[in-house]
Amino acid sequence: AQSVTQLDSQVPVFEEAPVELRCNYSSSVSVYLFWYVQYPNQGLQLLLKYLSGSTLVKSINGFEAEFNKSQTSFHLRKPSVHISDTAEYFCAVTDTTSGTYKYIFGTGTRLKVLA
Amino acid sequence: EAGVAQSPRYKIIEKRQSVAFWCNPISGHATLYWYQQILGQGPKLLIQFQNNGVVDDSQLPKDRFSAERLKGVDSTLKIQPAKLEDSAVYLCASSPDRVGGGYTFGSGTRLTVV
Numbered sequence: 001a002q003s004v005t006q007l008d009s010q011v012p013v014f015e016e017a018p019v020e021l022r023c024n025y026s027s028s029v030s031v032y033l034f035w036y037v038q039y040p041n042q043g044l045q046l047l048l049k050y051l052s053g054s055t056l057v058k059s060i061n062g063f064e065a066e067f068n069k070s071q072t073s074f075h076l077r078k079p080s081v082h083i084s085d086t087a088e089y090f091c092a093v094t095d096t097t098s099g100t101y102k103y104i105f106g107t108g109t110r111l112k113v114l115a
Numbered sequence: 116e117a118g119v120a121q122s123p124r125y126k127i128i129e130k131r132q133s134v135a136f137w138c139n140p141i142s143g144h145a146t147l148y149w150y151q152q153i154l155g156q157g158p159k160l161l162i163q164f165q166n167n168g169v170v171d172d173s174q175l176p177k178d179r180f181s182a183e184r185l186k187g188v189d190s191t192l193k194i195q196p197a198k199l200e201d202s203a204v205y206l207c208a209s210s211p212d213r214v215g216g217g218y219t220f221g222s223g224t225r226l227t228v229v
Contacts, residue, residue, distance in 0.1 A: 004157070034217060043119075043206060043220035044158070090157055100171045102148075103218065105157030 002027050002095050006106035013081055014114050021076040021109045023065075023091030033074040034092040034103065035065055044090060050074065061085075086113045117141065119221035121207050127227045133195035136224045140189070140209030146170075147184055148218065149192050150206040158206055164190065197228045 003026040013019045025031065032051050036044040048059040055067040065076045074091060088110050092103040120139040128134050140147050145166050150158035161180065163171040166187035175182070179198070184190040194201055204225050208218035 006157075036220075041222075043222045044208075044218075045220070046217040049217050092157075100163060102160050102163055102171055103158075105159070107155070107157045 002031075002093055002098075002104045004091050004093050004104050004106035006091055006109050008109050009107065010110045010112065012112045012114060015083055016080045018079050019077065019081050019085075019111065021089050021091075021111065023074045023076065023106060025072050025074070025091075025093040025104075027072070027095065030096040032094045032096060032101075033065075033067060034094075035059075035063070035074070035076050036090045036092060036105075038088045038090065038108075040087075047076075047089070081111070081113050083113050083115060086111060119207055119209055119219050121205075121221035121224055123224055124222065125225050125227075127229060128197055130199055130228050131196040133193065134197055134226060135191050135193045136205050136207075136226075138190045138192070138207030138221060140207070141219055144209035144211055144219075145187070146210045146212060147190050148208045148210075149182055149190070150208065152204040152206055152223070154203070161192070194226075197226075199228050202226055202228045 035047040
């Protein structure tokens, strides 16, 4: 069964520093990959997604993620973080061969941006 | 467009009581999902509807949880009787179809069982 690993439960980083949040998934079958962000007391918001094509995908607020099939990874990066990026980030994968396209989520990484 | 609406936002009940959550998806979205998010964990799919039919309920504890989506629009999730371990945020999400365009999530219902 498909699974998602987010190794870092918490990542503290100073404002304007770069950050990488790691995500690995278990199976190399055909997948779609997603990053969601969750602010306190809110639902999850789609940050970016990889369905096909270019392996580098970008969000409107400066985040990017690269699909690496050989390493089964989809790490999220931002070159310079802001205080407002403080939130929990979830990686999700869906197996496109399963028929249901249900998402499997990782356990989340809490990004804490320090002034 | 209006987002996914959920109610109530918060609910506190005693164990062995029953509780129901309501979700109204984005208009026209055929697929609706209920996820359970326990503190410190990622969301876990409980049930997936396509229109008013169940696509996947393999992780729904059917002895106590039930869900329906009448007329293929809004949905209710019920727990009866509740246990302490059911304390979690219950998230509803919808998407236009099952293919991976990305879900839209509601704000969730935070359930505390005491």
